[in-house]
Amino acid sequence: MFVIQNSSLSFLNRNTVLWLTLSSLKGISQVILIENTVTGFIILAAIMISSPYLGLITLLSVIIGTLIGKIGGADAESVNRGLFGYNSVLTGMALSLFLSGENRWFIALIGAAIVAFFSAAMIHVMKNTGLPILTFPFIILTWFLLLTTYRMVTFKLSPELIPQDLSHWTLNIKGETNWYNGSVKGIGQIFFLDNNLSGILLYIAVFWAGWKFGLYAIIGNAAALITSYFLGGEHSLIFMGLYGYNAILTIIAVSIVFKDNQRFALLVGIIAACLTVPITASIDTWLLPYGLPALTMPFVLCSWLVLGARKVLTSL
Structure with a gap:
């Protein structure tokens, strides 16, 4: 009896890992509006080649977004198609790149989690319009978190993002x-x-x-x-x-x-x-x-x- 239960548990775990893998890869591919696990895998490989650190952030971010959709009781089809993962991918990547400091990876993953809730809220708000939410949750949350760098020392803006005075702007x-x-x-x-x-x-x-x-x-x-x-x-x-x-x-x-x-x-x-x-x-x-x-x-x-x-x- 114990052996049967243990086998059933292992089977369940394998199924869970397989589901999470497939849904997460689809979440990565949904960044470019495609639902395809192979496409998602190739995209992840392309990111890893450019930056292993960014690739890891991508993987963790999409897993976080997918799990929040699943645990939160979102529509199963939407979660399985990766629709709770792609905004998390972009948010995690953006915050890890546009923030500086040792804790930026932690902030990036927290952002990846928050944007999943934001996505759910936007789906509800937009449902009567017939328009998709696209990457709007990622954009707004990322802008807001980057702007906190001017008021909170925990958030540090990357030196590459330099505010400029329009009155002295010249087009080259x-x-x-x-x-x-x-x-x-x-x-x-x-x-x-x-x-x-x-x-x-x-x-x-x-x-x-x-x-x-x-x-x-x-x-x-x-x-x-x-x-x-x-x-x-x-x-x-x-x-x-x-x-x-x-x-x-x-x-x-x-x-x-x-x-x-x-x-x-x-x-x-x-x-x-x-x-x-x-x-x-x-x-x-x-x-x-x-x-x-x-x-x-x-x-x-x-x-x-x-x-x-x-x-x-x-x-x-």
Whole structure:
């Protein structure tokens, strides 16, 4: 009798570990609006190659978010699909990068936990609108926690995030034009990565989920590169991929994931991807006095704009 119980317990543990692994990998892939365990694994490998520390934070953050969704009694399908993990992934990564000090990893993991509750609240608030929450919880929580660095000594802003006075701001559009870097690093910046090999792996991860995901990611990034270049953006930002990552997420969202058989979905997606460029520039300017990054707010605003308009303009 004891042996049977012990075997049953081991089987249960194996099932739990398997469920947590699969759901967590899907949570990582959901950052780019894809539900695929292999894609999630390749993304995690790409992050690990760039920074083992960041890879560990990613893994712990997605596990925390997934477990909170499960233990908290959220809809099982949503938890299993990784929808409680992706905001935790981004929050944990962002806070570990944009804060300094020995305790930043602890703050990052606490943030990954808090954003899971925030996600649940946003799901409830947004359910009547028919719009997805996307990465809005990650953006707001990360901005709020970074702003606490000006009032609380426990939180220390990274020296890389330097507040600047707009009255003394000068635009420098000079610099090297490296189209290869811009093509590869755009997708990497979704996960705060500035590594060409990691960017290539991320494209492989996206193509694994489906050729359309990969092709649209390339189109979205190209649209942002061309738009930002001809609008006279700073070359250093363009070719680091800082105008591309929001465009990639936007075109995938409006042209594939949340498309309801609209005839002009790809065209609308390209337009929305191009629109993320001036919106990114605008948000960057707003946040300049605080030294905060735009994160994925351009993606959220452009996606909500298109998805909301489709409620009325049904052909879009």
